[in-house]
Amino acid sequence: MVSFSEIVEEARLSARALLDYGESFFNPTIRLGVTGLSRAGKTVFITALIHGLIRGGRMPVFEALSSGRIARAFLAPQPDDGVPRFAYESHVRALVAERRWPSSTVDISELRLVIEFQRGKGAERTLTLDIVDYPGEWLLDLPLLNKSYEQWARESLALSRSEPRSHLAGAWHAHLATLSAEGREDEPATLESARLFTDYLRACRDDRFAMSLLPPGRFLMPGNLAGSPALTFAPLDVPADGRAPDGSLWAMMARRYESYKDIVVRPFFRDHFARLDRQIVL
Incomplete structure (x- = not known):
């Protein structure tokens, strides 16, 4: 039998989902979770993905980038005040300048990336990508x-x-x-x-x-x-x-x-x- 607390929890989740949907209807936003067990390579993967999008790296399998439909990508302020920001700059410095692996994921973190692109008919659009990094153990x-x-x-x-x-x-x-x-x-x-x-x-x-x-x-x-x-x-x-x-x-x-x-x-x-x-x- 479903308890009252479970009903309240479901209602809260539904209200939150409706609010997120309403906001993304006018400003498309995708929340992308990236996870895996310890030492799976989450931090390096996220850092390399963001670095490639921002700097226009070679991603031949990613058709939108390889075909030139992505005009630019840039970082935006952290959207959730209660979630730590993914330390992208520190991780890039560790990989590129210091030639060492960055610290492993031990808690949840998030980073917002804004992507300006062209749709198939040439119309310009903006997509907001919120990347959420968290330990797979969770x-x-x-x-x-x-x-x-x-x-x-x-x-x-x-x-x-x-x-x-x-x-x-x-x-x-x-x-x-x-x-x-x-x-x-x-x-x-x-x-x-x-x-x-x-x-x-x-x-x-x-x-x-x-x-x-x-x-x-x-x-x-x-x-x-x-x-x-x-x-x-x-x-x-x-x-x-x-x-x-x-x-x-x-x-x-x-x-x-x-x-x-x-x-x-x-x-x-x-x-x-x-x-x-x-x-x-x-």
């Missing part, structure tokens, strides 16, 4: 919105017990064996579980293994939420259709899992992902 969190803590915990544990992940999860599994899900809530035990679970996720991401991760993606990129209860939980051995006793370690983990969805996942979906018109995944 994308992995979206399925959590439709999963309970119990479902997520069982899926995460099942995957961690299969090769080649099982030997990477040894320390976490050893600690997990000392816990009773129905025992009293325990802050030190929860902190240790979250630390060992995060170490396991980090080991999976290591270059030697380079395995895709299960959520929560923000555990490896906590930002200003580092150490907060919303990022301090881990899977427990619990039945997928069970119910946590009040005051138990299980209930504590489940409550923090739901807080993670409310504080991290839903705002990302509502304020950023749901507003994208196109998506590039590297």
Whole structure:
């Protein structure tokens, strides 16, 4: 059954989409999301794309540019006051002048590019392109919105017990064996579980293994939420259709899992992902 809060959320998304559509009707704007897991090359790709459009680079596959229909492209002020600007100039300097790779994507950022072009019949038009860069790990969190803590915990544990992940999860599994899900809530035990679970996720991401991760993606990129209860939980051995006793370690983990969805996942979906018109995944 759909809850009242879900109905309100859907209404907010619909109103936001209608507002964005009304604005783009008179001033065409495309929000392009660019994402991928860590070290996929997002920053270099975006920097090279913008650099090529601004400077008229060689892009033979991009017909609008190769045929000369794009008159010019230039950067415009950052449109969203609450989102950091993509550091294009710093990244160009790192690649061209300093001959080094720019810093990896650890948070969301955005850059506005205005493109003046000619349509097929020669009419001049302007297209505003908002490029949104964000870590692909955040994308992995979206399925959590439709999963309970119990479902997520069982899926995460099942995957961690299969090769080649099982030997990477040894320390976490050893600690997990000392816990009773129905025992009293325990802050030190929860902190240790979250630390060992995060170490396991980090080991999976290591270059030697380079395995895709299960959520929560923000555990490896906590930002200003580092150490907060919303990022301090881990899977427990619990039945997928069970119910946590009040005051138990299980209930504590489940409550923090739901807080993670409310504080991290839903705002990302509502304020950023749901507003994208196109998506590039590297």
